[in-house]
Amino acid sequence: MGAAFTREKIRVCLKNREKGLWVMKNIAIGILGAATLGLMASAASAGTLDTVKAKGFIQCGVSTGLAGFSAPDDKGDWQGIDADFCRAVAAAVFGDGTKVKFTPLSAKERFTALQSGEVDILSRNTTWTINRDTALGLNFVGVTYYDGQGFMINAKKLPGVNSALQLSGAAVCVQSGTTTELNLADYFKANKMEYNPVVFEKLEEVNAAYDAGRCDVYTTDQSGLYGIRLTLGSPADHVVLPEIISKEPLGPAVRQGDDQWYHIVKWTYFALLQAEELGITKANVDEMKNSPSPEIKRVLGQEADTKIGTDLGVSNDWVVNIVKAVGNYGELFDRNVGSGSPLKIARGINALWTKGGLQYAPPIR
């Protein structure tokens, strides 16, 4: 294509593949051998519910600041789907969604923070992959946001570019330690195109480099592009290209080796979905406790002799507490990334299965 791409000397950082990082970090703290790694992971993760209860809060690993997912507001309070998800778990465990502390983590830092026990949940726009679910010793609890990788360009700088297939020769800004970096290589190779990766570890470095015109293209999860666009000098100059080049199922993860904690976090996600499906909202949840519907009564823990929460290790009104704290999944989506937010992202495939989307919870019974 005819676009004049920047030919500036590119600062190419070490490509820290996740696996390499994982091994290096653990060597650094004196752990020898993969078997030992596994044992350490289990030791760090057993009894998370008890540890969390003893300390009185959940330590939640989030991003360093990605609008809509996890970013501090003017008062320093963390906002976004991922931050609210941790509040939902706190509401399930403590009956109080405020019992959370947040740890900002870069893409590279996030997995070791969870493995080492520094955080109890990783809730940070993280893609569920086989490598992370196996070799990295994590358990993903579900997909709180179905995403895909996209590209953003400055349309003023590259007039006439309306497809990623026109990007051969471009300098592409990308963050290290992400699936983004790997998919980018696959996509350009598969389409026999050249590119110059401009790789940084910190989000603010990627954003600044792109905003200053050091790269022609910004690539990350499409939802991330919409959030990042809002932070640029003149957002209206930037367009997100139509191609989605990968599947990025984003969701919270916990350490392997602690089934009880895994179940609490997983069923918190399902409870958010089930509440939306049943029309239970932050505003009507108390009223809904007296609903004539046996299903609503059951989900809200109002059946006689119920063990709907205690079997999980929490109180029977755990779903009431979740919805009171953050609303249902639809409310959480709209407020943070959807129509009630500056991002205005459509529900799309993140709609409930009853509305043609992929969000589906197994029965709470």
Ligand SMILES: N[C@@H](CCC(=O)N[C@@H](CS)C(=O)NCC(=O)O)C(=O)O
């Ligand atoms: N979903 C991808 C990308 C996640 C990712 O870290 N994206 C960057 C660019 S939007 C980000 O969120 N950075 C935030 C930060 O480092 O604080 C993954 O799991 O690897």
